[in-house]
Amino acid sequence: MESVELGAPAALRNRLLLALYRADPGVLGQVRPLSLLNGDTVFEEGAVPHAVIFPEGALLSSLAAMADGRTVEVASLGQDDAVGLLSCLTSEPETCRTVVRISGPARAIPAPLLRAAADENEGLRRLLLRMVRKAAVRAEQELACGAVHDVAARLAKWLLLTCARTGETRLPLTQDDMAVILGVQRTTLNASALQMKASGALRYSRGVVQVLDPERLEAHACECYAHALRDFEPDDVARSRRFA
Incomplete structure (x- = not known):
């Protein structure tokens, strides 16, 4: 993962990060720009993420591993997503390995800083919880889709x-x-x-x-x-x- 120059707020492509900025403009001061490369491992299963990543053109894939070594995608994550958000809020480890499927830009906020901001700003905390709920609803829909x-x-x-x-x-x-x-x-x-x-x-x-x-x-x-x-x-x- 390579760092790239940070643009102005108006240039934000990730809708969730833009929503965070509107809820708490100070959050942008904590953002670190990234360039994600195909094949990079962003988070390992069992690791507690050090940051929440907001794709802005990159596509990330969360993979569940089977006992026989096979893997299957359980979430596809792009510029409408935040990766590692639930682990950030709970300080719990990731349950899947997340890799870069398509190279592109992203931005990251250190997990401790985002968690502290959520503790101090009730509006920001509610927004983050709505994001987590949206991801859960999407996972439910994907489960039904794969079955039928x-x-x-x-x-x-x-x-x-x-x-x-x-x-x-x-x-x-x-x-x-x-x-x-x-x-x-x-x-x-x-x-x-x-x-x-x-x-x-x-x-x-x-x-x-x-x-x-x-x-x-x-x-x-x-x-x-x-x-x-x-x-x-x-x-x-x-x-x-x-x-x-």
């Missing part, structure tokens, strides 16, 4: 949301990445991706997925995509649907 929707529908939903979370429609992802994300075999993932490629919704080659037609891709997505859009501002939704 097929791989193609889940993949389409994930790709559309990733466009919104990164602000990009060109995504550096391999089929192996997407198989881990959805918790399926690579052959199963490939069959689903071919359906969307044949429809003209996307193309992929050499480790890059390009969303060509978000509306066609949305036709493949499950109903959970509509639920997830409630987490985004109108401008974020427009970006996710824009033809790049």
Whole structure:
């Protein structure tokens, strides 16, 4: 993780960090800018995070490990998220390993400083708790989605949301990445991706997925995509649907 220059408050891309700034402008003085690189481990399972990270173009992936060594994504985290927030508020260790899935910028606030600010500012504390609740509701929806929707529908939903979370429609992802994300075999993932490629919704080659037609891709997505859009501002939704 490399440090980069900190911009002005108006340049904040992470909506949760912007909300924190509005609740307590002093919080921005504690922010440390980062450049996250694909493959970096941000938090290890069992570690108490030293900071809360707010992606601003990077995409992070929280992974649950099985006894046989397999991993599956349990949360995808972008510019509408804060990573390590619950551990920050409780001083409890992380239950999953979090890695960088797509390189990009982020900002971090030291956990002790954010926790102290929440103790002193009731409005800020309520805001942080609402953020934690939102993450819990999203996890519940994802659990239901994984149980009842097929791989193609889940993949389409994930790709559309990733466009919104990164602000990009060109995504550096391999089929192996997407198989881990959805918790399926690579052959199963490939069959689903071919359906969307044949429809003209996307193309992929050499480790890059390009969303060509978000509306066609949305036709493949499950109903959970509509639920997830409630987490985004109108401008974020427009970006996710824009033809790049």
